[in-house]
Amino acid sequence: MKTRLLATLFAACLFSAGAQAQAPIRIGELNSYKAQPGFLDPYKKGWELALEEINASGGLLGRKVEVVSRDDNGNPGDAVRVAEELVSREKADVIFGGFLSHIGLALTDFAKQRKVFFLAAEPLTDKITxxxxxxxxxxxxxxxxxxxxxxxxxxxxxxxxxWAIVYPNYEYGQSAAATFKQLLKAAQPDVEFVAEQAPALGxxxxxxxxQALADAKPDAIFNVLFAGDLAKFVREGTTRxxxxxxxxxxxxxxxxxxxDPLKDEAPEGWIVTGYPWYGIDTPEHKRFLAAYQKRWNEYPRLGSIVGYSSMMSLAAGIRKAGSTDTERLIAAFKGLKVDTPFGPMVYRPEDNQSTMGAYVGLTTVRDGKGVMKDYYYVDGASVLPNAEETRKLRPAD
Amino acid sequence: MLSGFAGQLLNGLAGASTLFLLAVGLSLIFGVTRIVNFAHGSMFMVGLYVAYSLAQWLAPLAGGAAAFWLSILLSAAAVGALGVLVELLVLRRIYRVPELFQLLATFAVVLVLRDAALAIWGPDDLLGPKAPGMKGAVQILGRQFPQYDLFLIFVGPAVLALLWLLLRRTRLGVLIRAATQDREMVGALGVNQAWLFTGIFALGSALAALGGALQLPREPANLGLDLGTIGDAFVVVVVGGMGSIPGAYLAALIIAEIKAVCYGIGAVQVFGASFSFSKLTLVVEFIVMAAVLIWRPWGLLGKPQGMVRGAAAAEAPIRPMRRAGVVATAALGAALLALPLAGQAFPYLTVLMIDLLIAVLFATSLHFIMGPGGMHSFGHAAYFGLGAYGAAALLKGLALPMELALAAAPLVALAGGLLFGWFAVRLSGVYLAMLTLAFAQIVWSIVYQWDEVTGGSNGMVGIWPSARFASKTAYYYLTLALVGASVFALRRMLFAPFGYAMRAGRDSPLRAESTGIGVIGVHWAGFAIASLFCGLAGALYAFGKGSISPETIHVGRSIDALVMVLLGGVQTLSGPIVGSAVFTWLQDWMIRATDYWRALLGFAILVLVLAFPQGIVGGLAAAWERWRPPAAAAEGRR
Incomplete structure (x- = not known):
């Protein structure tokens, strides 16, 4: 009995000593920086800015915050090893990151196996949630x-x-095309899909x-191509x-x-989702824009928003949980409210998906640059299925 | 419909010119130097980047049209000079080393050039200007056809004609053709081979850059172009016939037309399900290559390759381990067994060691056919992937227990090895290499698109070991035991009559046949055994990661295996073990140490290549032979 008391006292001393030493909170981050530099460089600048703001305002739970960031070599096998390294050697309390869908999924499964909290920042595949x-x-x-x-x-x-559809031949393209067909058919039952082209990604x-699309004589086109494929498609399609x-x-x-890479050849009047950073008038975005431009001396991309909001989400979650304990973080993220440059959003309790939205508008060219016009913000919550339908889409926890 | 088809054929013609320019330089380089030049795609990429920058700079100085065309020509010249640099600084030093070793150096060049491009031009895609005077389209068959594409259609044949004149009507051309046929003889006749090689490398690089620069109005410069184009370039070269210029054009034409037609056909109803032919473009060129290699291995217009004599010293026969080796192996084994004890202090060590051991088995199984078998497989990842997917499918699909899935998964790879090996072992040298590459790409594309079974591009998740092996320490011991036993078994086989038969078949097929060895049968068995063990490595990998994706089969992993074997030394039995350990560790360490880890890894490989032209183990062994004390030498001779 006496020994146990001593041990408890000893542990208490250790604990308070640890608290006094203010050991920093360690957050592990991993992404395909070398494989996707164009998107992940702004993303990194985004979370670095958020990290600096958090630490400047005194950190979290009275502790400084450190991020250990790693390249995942652009493949899931190495990503899992890097994640393991972050957790076991770097003693990261939580991990976040991911851009490519298959790596995101591998990390999702790793989190479950290792019982680590993982915030998937960028990957788009529906399967993660x-x-x-x-x-x-x-x-x-x-x-x-x-x-x-x-x-x-x-x-x-x-x-x-x-309608004609063109998409890159991998999961993102396939699932976007399938969703589009399903939802448009529901909204407009007489629709016909007259051509479907699935070229290899990149x-x-x-x-x-x-030419194949034009030969099908569609009334309208749904495009899922992006990056280099998009530039080629736009130029060729315009010429032809x-x-x-x-x-x-x-x-x-x-x-x-x-x-941006399309410059003055950006198409006119396409209906797109995107991020018109030059014209969002909300106070939260204005503040973010000023801070970002001051810190990095360049304009933000969507990746910057994602990086910044990821870090801020973790900060909000850790504050709400009052700890970095995995179970408490999981509970804290259920219905967690976070203020982002896009305004407030919530992590839905039913599927752990945030309600961050996107801007929908038309493309146009202004001053020799491609921009969006007539845009409006669509809240993510408005396009997600309700809680009951969501539960059917997802295995029980 | 018919005019649509004709329109697609026109598109194909424009594509053919691009493919031809991309590949023709590779064909020339291979024909003369026999180097499998992985850096060729990098030259294409750098050509496009340089042309983009030149067009930017020159636009204010010269007129729009002059600036555009000048930048394309200057870019080709600049990259030609880069080719000279690469040849002089790197390749020239390693011509007289075992076949394929230069591949390692060119792979290092790929890594360095990729990071150099990132440092110079940044990560964003750069879309160049349209061609002045050819911005619009002309009306053909009732369709708008871009003027620039029309121009491209003629560029390919024009370059073809110029090269034909160069080869047929100039002294340099005579030398190139002679060297393609028999470079030893050319050397014996007093031609300075070194400068011929430099010249051909420069010409090849310049042609690749010209192809890249001409893409300026058609596609943005980006960092994925190097490895994204090299596969196509190899296919065109092999299908056309190595060293054959008209062959390269014919092959480019066939492949570009087939792709255009695939897009033209579009979605078709097959057995009630809709199938989009455009999806076939992912792999169609590799199907063509496999078919050509099986039907006519030396390509459509190529000739069977002449023998290359005496490029490197003949390989010494393998020897059983001496006492020192046995002691060292035992010590290493004991250290590996004790390793998890350090797990408290170095928790990541176990994790890294699992990956490292799997890499060892992967590389050793490749070396089994590549070294003693003389079969340079460029598609070894196929069997790794089949093992990994086999394990996942058995666990998930058939709900087998993990232990059974792990035991049965290598059989999936064995089946693949038996099937593909049956075709592959009938070829040799670079033809065999390309056929294995084609098979790997075909397997990859099936896995990539077969959503129901393989999970498509996302792969499969939830492939974790059973409770017994769930801890990293337990899984480490499982991996250590299996990899140790496998490496021992592979080595033991090489000292058995089977191993001797396989080496006899490699060194002299004719003599081996006449002593009663069925060379093809023996090599087929060797191929199958290697794929079986490679499949085990794949299955271990799957359970070690918990998830797999088509990357396990991707050509990048096949290249990694080659690099590991060559780095360690293809002529030694411990080479692949050392090579895979060094490569895995270097990569893991450098990714954490610096942002520019690709370039650093590239430089590290270059240093190793130049310092140890026979691989690390080969180089150390040679050094030991030179320096060891006479007494030991005497003992060795006994």
Whole structure:
């Protein structure tokens, strides 16, 4: 009995000594920095800014916050090893990151196996929060389903009957195309899908694809191509007159990451989801924009928002949990409210998906640059299925 | 419909010119130097980047049109000079080393150039200007056809004609053709081979850069172009026939047209399900290559390759381990057994060691056919992936217990090895290498698209070991036991009559046949055994990670295996073990140490390549032979 008391006292001393020493909170971060530098460089700047702001205001729970960041070599096998390293050697309390969907899924499953809290920042696949979801994983960015669903009302408004679809041949493209077909059919039962082109990711033969689409004589086009594929598609399609008198609905194309490389050749009047950083008038975004430009001397991309909001989400979660304990964090993230540059959002208790939304608008060219106009913000909550339907999509915790 | 088809054929013609320019330089380089030049795609990429920058700089100085065309030509010249640099600084030093070793150096060049491009041009895609005077489209068959594409259609044949003139009507051309046929003889006739090689490398690089620069109006410069294009380049070279210029054009034409037609057909109803032919473009070129290699291994317009004599010293026969080796192995084994004891202090060590041991088995199984078998597989990842996916499918699909899935998964790889090996062992040298690459790409594309079984591009998750092996320490011991036993078994086989037969088949197929060894049968068995053990490595990998994706089969992993074997030394039995350990550890360490880890890894490989032209173990062994005390030498001779 006496020994046990002594031991308790001893432990208490240790604990308070630890608290006095203010051991920093350690957060592990991993991403495909070398494989996807164009998107992840702004993302990193985003979370670094957030980290500096958090530490400048005294850290979390009275402790400084440290982030240990790693490259995952762009493949899931190495990502799992890096995650293991962050948890076992670097003693990270939580981990966040991920950009590519298959790596995101591998980390989701790793979190479940190792019982570590994981915030998936960028990966889009619906499976992270639905089919393969688990209680250890939350996700920030609006999913493929959400972004597609945001565009469908606009597509239905066009009242076009014959649609052609073009998407990169991997899960993101396939699932965006499938969701679009399903939701548009529901909104507009007489719709027909007259052509479907699925070129290999990163290797689109734009000339052949554009001609094949044009030959099907569609009334409108739904595009899921992005990055280099998008640039090739736009240039070839413009030269060949594919977009003349033909509306295009295009996923993600309004994000600066994809729109900026097109410069003055950005297409006119495409209906897109994106991030018009130059024209968002909300006070929270203005503050973020000023801070970001001051710190990095460049304008933010969507990745900056994602990086910044991920870090802020973790901060809010740790504050609410009052600890970095995994179980308490899981509980804290259920219904967690976070203020982001896009305004307040919530991590839904039913599927751990945040309600971060995106801007929907039209593309145009202004001062030789591709920009969005007539845009409006779509709250993620408005396009997500309700709690009851969601439970059917997701294995029980 | 018919005019749509004709339009697609026109698109194919424009694509053919691009493919031809990309590949023709590789064909020339291979024909003369026999180097499998992985850096060729990097030259294409750098050509596009340089042209982009030049176009930016020159636009204010010269007129729009002059600036554009000048930048394309200057870019080709600049990259040609880069080719000279690479040849002089790196390749020139390692021509007289075992076949394929230069591949390792060119792989290092890929890594360095990728990071150099990132440092110079940044991570964003850079879309160049449209071609002045060719910005619009012309009306053909009732369709808008870009003027620039029309121009490209003629560029390919024009370059083809110029090269033909160069090869047929100039002294340099005579030398190139002679060297393609028999470079030893050219050397014996007093031609300075060194400068011929430098020249051909420069010409090849410049052609690749020209192809890249001409893409300026068609595709943005980006960092994925190097490895993204190299596969296509190899396919065109092999299908056309190595060293054959008209062959390269013919092959480019066939592949570009087939792709265009796939897009043209679009979605079709097959057995009630909709299938989009455009999805076939992921792999169609590799199907063509496999078919050509099986039907006519030396390519459509190529000739069977002449023998290359005496490029490197003949390989010494393998010897059983001496006492020192046995002691060292036992010490290493004891250290590995004790390793988890350090787990408290170094918790990550066990995790890293599991990956490292799996890499050891992966590399050793490749070396089994590559070294003693002389079969340079460029698609070894296929069997790794089949093992990994086999394990996942058995565990998830058939709900087998983990132990059974682990035991049965290598049989999936064995089946693949038996099937593909049956075709592959009928070829040799670089043809065999390319056929194995084609098979691996075909397996990859099936796995990538077969959502119901393999999970498509996302792969499969939830493949964790059973409770018994759930802890990292337990899994480490399981891996250690299996990898140790496998490496021992592979080594033991090489000292058995089977191993001798396999080496006899490698060194002299004719003599081996006449002593009664069925060379093809023996090599087929060797291929199957290697894939079986590789499959075990894949299955261990799957359970070690908990998830797998098509990356386990990707060409990048096949290249990693080659690099590990060559780095350690292909002519030694412990080479792959050392090579895989060094490579895995270097990569793991450098990723954490610096942002530019690719370049650093590239430089490290270059240093190792130049310091140890026979691989690390080969180099150390040679050094030991030179320096060891006479007494030991005498003992060794006994």
């Amino acid at each position: 639905w089919q393969n979801g688990n209680r250890y994983t939350d996700r920030l960015r609006p999913t493929t389903y959400m972004q597609t669903a945001m565009l469908v009302p606009e597509a239905a408004k066009l009242k076009k009957k014959r 290797r689109v033969d734009a000339g052949a694809v554009v 007159g594919l977009f003349k008198d033909r509306p295009v609905v295009s996923l993600l194309s309004g994000e600066p990451e994809y729109l």
